[in-house]
Amino acid sequence: MKTVACVIDDGFAPFEFGVACEAFGLDRSDDGVPNFDFRIVSADPGPVRSKLGFTINVEHDLSFAYEADLVIFCPLPRATWTRVDPRLIDLARDAAARDAWVMSVCSGSFVLAAAGVLDGRRATTHWMYAHEMAAMYPQVQIDPDVLYVQDGRIITSAGTAAGIDACLHLLRIELGAELANRIAKRMVVPPQRDGGQAQYVDRPIPIEASGSLASVADWAVQNIRDELSVDLLAGHAHMSPRTFARRFKSEFGATPASWLTRQRVIQAQRMLERTDYGLDRIAEECGFGSAGVLRQSFARVLGTTPTAYRARFSCRDEVMAAV
Structure with a gap:
């Protein structure tokens, strides 16, 4: 373009x-x-x-x-x-x-x-x-x-x-x-708000709940390589799994599972661009578990393969030159 x-x-x-x-x-x-x-x-x-x-x-x-x-x-x-x-x-x-x-x-x-x-x-x-x-x-x-x-x-x-x-x-x-x-x-804007996020929230979420979910989301991104179940995230937010899932969907416009997949894909994109790691390692670092799951998620979210994405967007030479 x-x-x-x-x-x-x-x-x-x-x-x-x-x-x-x-x-x-x-x-x-x-x-x-x-x-x-x-x-x-x-x-x-x-x-x-x-x-x-x-x-x-x-x-x-x-x-x-x-x-x-x-x-x-x-x-x-x-x-x-x-x-x-x-x-x-x-x-x-x-x-x-x-x-x-x-x-x-x-x-x-x-x-x-x-x-x-x-x-x-x-x-x-x-x-x-x-x-x-x-x-x-x-x-x-x-x-x-x-x-x-x-x-x-x-x-x-x-x-x-x-x-x-x-x-x-x-x-x-x-x-x-x-x-x-x-x-x-x-x-000076967030680099990625997923398209599925809600335009507005019908019922305002209390500030305490909103802040809690924001901190949980930050924590999840920092621990993206771990297995992050709804139960685990809900416990981190001090909520029941059902309440957490409902609040999360209302605030982020996506289920916890679909939001996590998107964050993992974003992390994989950055690693494909900036490193020469193999797909198995990238899958492990991003919490996909296997290269096969990484490929499936990449195809579903971005409509391409990790290999094709790396071939098009790799900037490793630029990164190494700046080090």
Whole structure:
């Protein structure tokens, strides 16, 4: 992925627009992160007004987006959801047809739904708009509870900060865990919030419980190579296994088992990038138990094999040179 087009229109949301600019538009070559050819585009170049009233001058029309490796659709004003600009619909269809990466942030998903590229796919949007999208586009499998969804090469995300998580998810796929973590560090955000994490919690968790689960999660990551059963984690949190599992799912948007698997995969990614350890040792260090389980988990979570991942993202020579 080398070229990125960020599509905006009148009424664009400044924060979500800024997320795309921050994730893909900044020069981070001093951190060893390759730069993208990032351009802001609009169907009508020139002054484009934000929903807060200020304008920015957009130099590029949509022609660049028709060649871009990633096309990002920023949020649209509610008034346009039932009459999406046909030029944006054509662009979304073209990007999906040529297998480019396509991403929407918040209500930008209404462009993709109007274009039909979400038909039969899982997708998400801001939880406040999910019911309306489901009513307008019943052929789309709307999940209102998650931060982001990747279905093939189409990524849809919820509102505001969930766009950051979706961008980091794609950067991890394209650049590997190590460089994505460097970007997250520069952005001063958590390097990985899994897409399945809940957008919001219906019933606020008491501060004491929330803090307890956060400390348990930290402890689990520090002891990731050990066998970590729900009973063990619940005991560490001074809760019954049933209460712990319920609280954990509410706070982290995933079961303890699925969350642990994701953390183990992330640790394995880093070891594949930064060491020459064999799969048996990596499996042991990450708590998978065997190379076979590591391969199965890698395929399920990342859709690739550990060997293929290492071939693409190994940065061991860079790490050794810095030592």
